[in-house]
Amino acid sequence: MLASSNSMLWIAFAAVDNHVTAFYHSKAAWFAVVYLIFTVPSGIVAMSLDRRIGLRGSLMIAAWTNVTGALLRFISSFLSDSLRFPCGLVGQVLAAWAYPFIMFLPTKASFLRRVANTWFSPNERAIATTIATMSNPLGVFAANIISPLIVRKAAHVRILNGVLLVSPLAACIAALVGLTESQPEVPPSFSAAQAGIGFRAGVLASRTKCYEQIMKVSVAITVLSFLLFLQLTLHPHMEWPLAFAAAMFGIFGLAAYPVGLELAAECTFPASQTISMGLVVISGQAFAVALLQLVRMTARRLQYDHMHIQSCTTDEAKTIVPLDNTFPVMIVSAVGTAVVIIFFALYRPNYKRSILERRNQKQSANPSPNQGQVPKEEIPLSEVDVEP
Template structure:
């Protein structure tokens, strides 16, 4: 048992809140599982044309290798959300391969309880107070949460389809698979950096809504820039910069958006609120991956670096413009329509004030 840290507090109810260092271990395990998911999901995306040629299949069939991850994630997302909300973290962690095996072993050995012995805050103490189905009903009646679920889920769908289709978009302009993979890596690396920096910022300032709205709108501009630059040949630096900015601005709102979902849906459990946003993103991502290739038009192979299997290389001008339009529409709707109180923050502030008042009265 770890000693109570300086950050521990004792509210008027007598319940002590504390944060455990073991949470960093659980964060590492969860991150490892996410990495194994991403490896399976995007395995063929950077070499989609070579995959199609090797197996003598069409690009649409290759896209299904990415899309099946999204489709299967919808029904299993509801099930996992229920398990996580009702049975706890340890029971919900299972998903394969070397990273998953390591994560499962670490989960089995290192995670002994579904929740910490004592909650770290009043928000954590009350966040799972609502039963799963009651929480679902509350979310579906929450206007602010529904706007967040649709708009932010749409943003997740845009990033998902971008990651899955990036190689197919740029190879027709003469860019190699290696360069497409580099652009995808820059998109992810700068996205992680942005998520880290902006996560720290909102953790200190609590400006969840302002940060998400501004970054969402900037992401829309980045998507427009990508639609324009991806049409050009021999612009590797410009394309790399645009992909980096798209990741930096877009990925940075992912953890902040999830926190915003918790704030506007409190006291519904975090697993339920985040789970519905995840399902929304999966559905919209699958829809975009189905829609965008259907809007592409065949082109001659002159100047193309695509090694197609069945069919011809495709011009992605219209799909990228449509993707930018979707991202812009989602950003505008979110910026104009989404307003909410920070319910969890308010609850914790009220509890802290009550604890201070109680301590003063005791003295």
């Protein structure tokens, strides 16, 4: 709930950009840009505080900053024109500050050691991470459905801000009541953890450990779908092909996301799982900021003969300048193609964590009679054959 509400705060204005621009008298794109920018320093802080505050501490920071940001955005709806945008932007910054603490929670919960006070066993890690990380795309999906249904003119942004306050408030209350410690006293049963899991990629990766193969297939189809989507946006009356491309992008993109997090944890072991996920999140946000800036710089004013098909301007937002994104689409397509080629050509992972766990299990099942044997928890990584 917390991850979904945070992603809704991030992306909700994108689907009604023109009405939000008219309501705040400033470009709505700033809400997305500041979110991406401020998650980078927040991510660094979240990684540094990982071992000090634990799972519950991270959850509390995320819950309170998230609900405070949503509240400030709601309050901004009733302020004067001069204060409305700054107040809303501060609320967005607070929501951005919560994001890394939320996104690092899946690894905190799923990678704790398999002892009596852990949440998940090694066999359940990929599935647990899948469930937790899927809540973020779920929020994106919900926001893009809800926003156009509510906002039909600029004044309706007030209603949207009120709706967006509900889930962060509920998540904050649930965090206060539902989580009283960082680790459970009794671990959950295996059957309880497995019940109702329907995320095929996470389950497949968890059972087969074929992270590299699943990741490469998912990334390839995701990027191809994305490139198709970009090209279709340059042509009018392509609603159904666009829907198909978006569906394929979502299906395989969501499959790649949790598997990629698990793969990062495998390859960076014995480093903290929070650090591995933090680097993934921070690098992704920084890359997105750079790509958005590149798109903004290369976009051109829409040609006059295409003005009749644009939907950017409204009666309340006549000052918005429609842009032609043909050149940005070409650049992003080239970047996406290069990423896939480099990933396929150079990525050769070593499953360090899984190899060490299998060796420990073998030694536990067949203990050596030699005295002075190094305990399985203390086997140095240098002694582990890390070839896949």
